[in-house]
Amino acid sequence: MSTVTLTINGQEVTVPAGTTVLDAALGAGFFIPTFCHDPAYPGYGGCRICVVEIKGARNLPASCVTAAAPGMVVETDSPAVMEARKTILELMLANHPVDCMTCEKSGDCRLQDYAFRYEVKSSNFGGAKKEYDFDDSNPYISRDMNKCILCGKCVRTCQDVEDRGVISFAYRGFKTKVSTAMDSSLAASACVSCSRCVSVCPVGALGYNSLTGKARVWELDKEQLTCTWCDAGCLFDLVRKDGKVIGVAAKAPGEGRPLCLKGRLGLELRYNDEPLKPMMKKDDEFVEVSWTEALGLDEIMEKLK
């Protein structure tokens, strides 16, 4: 196997040829922030927060899409890099509803973490703000596109769910957003509620309806289990608060197959300590119904009569 040796923050690092500067730096124990980078779908280079300084380079390249080269001299935290990261964070915050005090993602949010790390308290950039409707039409997943930082991780992971590709980027420029086909609600789309998109979202744009308002992230305990509804053996996390099961969370890509709707629904029914109410889709909206209606018994009774 051919290797390359480069210098990162004054330390010689040897990695297999083809390794990115990001992976070389992370492997050597250096920190580089990322929003859009997903090890399961590498090589995106969209958010630019992972920029580094490379001696002799004209600009600050994104380390996730720059291959390590022999003799390369890399600085991951130089003054120019710090300045660039602060500016990127300020640009994101300029168009972000910073309601961390009530946001479900607070405590597990990369935007919040990086703003803290790089001491970005507010934004010097003004201008228009996005004002999208909150979408909680899907019984499992909520979407707040006002908090979306357009990292594209949900889009890439959804494209990889068999026969899906439910969401993609739509519109242009300032109006760019992650959207379903025809910009419909998630309930009206072909979404199978696998929740993989939720598991990869680095901010509070995507969340679990079942967990909303129930706990802060640091109060949650997660236990990895295997779905037993079929022989695919998908992994999922059982989420508890104070020992009580309050929901089921999907694994990120690379951690396990996505849950199908049967698995998700079955697991929530099987493990949830609070009895769930059955929902049915009527006129493109999920409404609460009785168990006899959900199981089709009402219809059978009518026909028998």
Ligand code: SF4
């Ligand atoms: S997504 Fe993150 S930064 Fe935005 S409000 Fe929620 S916790 Fe705060």
Ligand code: SF4
């Ligand atoms: S839940 Fe699954 S199918 Fe639905 S949008 Fe997210 S990744 Fe796609």
Ligand code: SF4
């Ligand atoms: S919804 Fe989340 S994962 Fe999807 S693009 Fe926006 S920030 Fe990224």
